[in-house]
Amino acid sequence: MAINKDVSQTPPGSRKLDRTDRRILELLQLDGRISNVKLAELIHLSPTPCLERVKRLEKEGFIKDYVAILDPKMLDAALVSFIEVSLARTTTKALDHFRQVILEMDEVQECHMVAGGFDYLIKVRTRDMDHYRRFLGEKLSTIEDISSTHTYVVMEEIKASSAIKISE
Numbered sequence: 001m002a003i004n005k006d007v008s009q010t011p012p013g014s015r016k017l018d019r020t021d022r023r024i025l026e027l028l029q030l031d032g033r034i035s036n037v038k039l040a041e042l043i044h045l046s047p048t049p050c051l052e053r054v055k056r057l058e059k060e061g062f063i064k065d066y067v068a069i070l071d072p073k074m075l076d077a078a079l080v081s082f083i084e085v086s087l088a089r090t091t092t093k094a095l096d097h098f099r100q101v102i103l104e105m106d107e108v109q110e111c112h113m114v115a116g117g118f119d120y121l122i123k124v125r126t127r128d129m130d131h132y133r134r135f136l137g138e139k140l141s142t143i144e145d146i147s148s149t150h151t152y153v154v155m156e157e158i159k160a161s162s163a164i165k166i167s168e
Contacts, residue, residue, distance in 0.1 A: 079154075
């Protein structure tokens, strides 16, 4: 659940972050459960102004959410696949329909419209190859206007991070 769904966010690039704001963001990326007292101590502020800064960063949209990162193997969802999807037509209606259907698929973790030799790159997480085959045959391939898919199954995850490098 997003923190500030109904609050208009600061337009990108419209406000520069100072050193303290950047440090807050860096620390929260490492530990979203850090207490305000500990965070304030690490950035050399008292707790009240620290909390005010965090709330402002949330309100302005720099902080979108706080989440727990789960172990997929413990939850029987260890197989990761990336799928290139090409559509037969890229009309607004076809694109909107594809988006709406993908948003309802629990196996899809990410979906990106891309420029290049195909239209979408999808990251899917399934229990095993049988589950993936059912997903492909019974869900993804039934979407109207898909002309082709190409699947790449992950053999080893080398790096997975949601952290963003915060520039000076």
